[in-house]
Amino acid sequence: MNQLWIGVIGASIALFALRYSGYLVPEKYLTNPRMLRINTLIPIALLSALVGVQTLTEKGKWVIDQRVAGVLVALIALRLKAPYFVVVISAALTSALIYRFK
């Protein structure tokens, strides 16, 4: 079996093991008030971090480009209480326009 196949199968097994283990933790450890609070806050922190990394970095470097404009337009759309798909599409349009005409 060559390296590429080992990579494909190994990554698949690793990812499934990581995912499934989250479901194996007995609920009793997750239900005390402190764990409940932390458990609610973790996705908020991780997804916010993801937004930052996807908007302002590329390949491990800080980068300011059309993505910033797109996400700022999304932020404005959210403040104006626009429907969700409008938020996503307005970001895409802004970024695409700047990318094509810059």
Place this chain on the structure above:
Amino acid sequence: MFRATATQSLSVSFAVGLYGIAFGAAGITAGFSILQTCLLSLLTFSGASQFAVVGVMGAGGTALSGIATASLLGIRNTLYGLRMAPLLQVRGWKKVVAAQITIDESTGVAIGQEDLGPAAMKQGFWLTGIGVYVLWNFFTLLGALGAQAMGNPSSWGLDAAVPAAFLGLVWPRLLGRFERTLAITALVLAILLTPYMPAGLPIIFTALLAVIFGWNSRA
């Protein structure tokens, strides 16, 4: 059926699913076969981890370093599982399926529905997880077959649509000052750490902030 939740699930599924074209093309470019590229999407099913495998190995890295980077990027799915398990209450094969579709998107839509109650959260999780799975794999195949036909995802605005989609998902959770402070701190910290840590680690690192914030406070 919650309509607002369904719209959100579909919007996310399309924005993220379309990126599968870029992955399909990247896999072929890196020297993986069409079958290998599609299997990565079907089995590994985690965008960042898949790009890591083809990126690292395409650049001549060993399988081990590819798997290690993919795992680093995938650890956050474990944390999402911790949050989703008590909500979903799944057993047997359903637990296997739920685990396989536990990703940024399905967790994001689920926590975005908190105001609508647990039923909407569950619907958001399943609909988004399955929606992304189907579209991500469909577009991976398309990208692998057509490789470069679509060109750079940036020219379609996908590079901004994806972070905007995640921003929209956490948005309803950021009404309180406490959550907003946590979100901004996490965002800034991850950006600051990015040049100094391997990919994936800066994001996982912010889970520590959640622990610190949640330790004593009301929330």
